[in-house]
Amino acid sequence: EVQLLESGGGLVQPGGSLRLSCAASGFTFSSYAMTWVRQAPGKGLEWVSGITGSGGSTYYADSVKGRFTISRDSSKNTLYLQMNSLRAEDTAVYYCTKDKSPLGPPSDCWGLGTLVTVSS
Amino acid sequence: EIVMTQSPATLSVSPGERATLSCRASQSVSSKLAWYQQKPGQAPRLLIYGASTRATGIPARFSGSGSGTEFTLTISSLQSEDFAVYYCQKYDNWPPSFGPGTKVDIK
Numbered sequence: 370e371v372q373l374l375e376s377g378g379g380l381v382q383p384g385g386s387l388r389l390s391c392a393a394s395g396f397t398f399s400s401y402a403m404t405w406v407r408q409a410p411g412k413g414l415e416w417v418s419g420i421t422g423s424g425g426s427t428y429y430a431d432s433v434k435g436r437f438t439i440s441r442d443s444s445k446n447t448l449y450l451q452m453n454s455l456r457a458e459d460t461a462v463y464y465c466t467k468d469k470s471p472l473g474p475p476s477d478c479w480g481l482g483t484l485v486t487v488s489s
Numbered sequence: 490e491i492v493m494t495q496s497p498a499t500l501s502v503s504p505g506e507r508a509t510l511s512c513r514a515s516q517s518v519s520s521k522l523a524w525y526q527q528k529p530g531q532a533p534r535l536l537i538y539g540a541s542t543r544a545t546g547i548p549a550r551f552s553g554s555g556s557g558t559e560f561t562l563t564i565s566s567l568q569s570e571d572f573a574v575y576y577c578q579k580y581d582n583w584p585p586s587f588g589p590g591t592k593v594d595i596k
């Protein structure tokens with residue numbers, strides 16, 4: 370059974386940093402692209418960042434480009450999202466997703482999400 | 490950048506009735522279109538990909554159609570568990586953006 374377990378969310382001040390992790394199990398991690406999707410309170414889904422199965426290509430939404438970094442460690446079956454220079458508008462539930470192919474979406478498995486709150 | 494729109498924003502349907510949801514892309518995305526269902530307090534779930542292919546375990550009452558810029562998700566006979574928010578997502582290239590969603594609620 371595919372499982373994705375996010376961690377690392379919490380309360381952080383504007384301008385601060387946070388690193389999210391997503392522990393994956395139940396599939397061959399390096400064979401699939403992975404994605405971070407976020408959802409602000411009461412709002413819709415926003416694609417944030419993606420990384421190919423090999424880790425060789427990474428992609429970012431304009432809203433986070435230059436501030437967020439996605440990475441993966443196949444030895445630990447773990448996906449990461451390093452978030453720097455956080456803003457109030459980054460407040461959201463962040464979902465880790467497994468994509469159906471090694472190149473990208475759609476996302477066929479989602480974690481439960483981790484809440485990031487940016488506030489002073 | 491391609492913009493995704495969905496209509497209507499809210500759809501009120503009685504159990505057992507048919508629901509038809511629309512998704513439109515500002516430019517052609519070929520058949521690279523997925524639909525997701527999200528229930529309150531839960532993570533989204535993939536329903537349809539490739540515009541018309543049901544994901545694993547998805548009931549046959551869910552069907553997708555369309556290509557290019559116009560897409561439709563049809564729920565043939567709404568069950569109580571189908572009342573939720575539905576999002577479309579294009580994934581022809583980066584960024585794989587989502588539509589704003591359609592909420593299906595009980596009439």
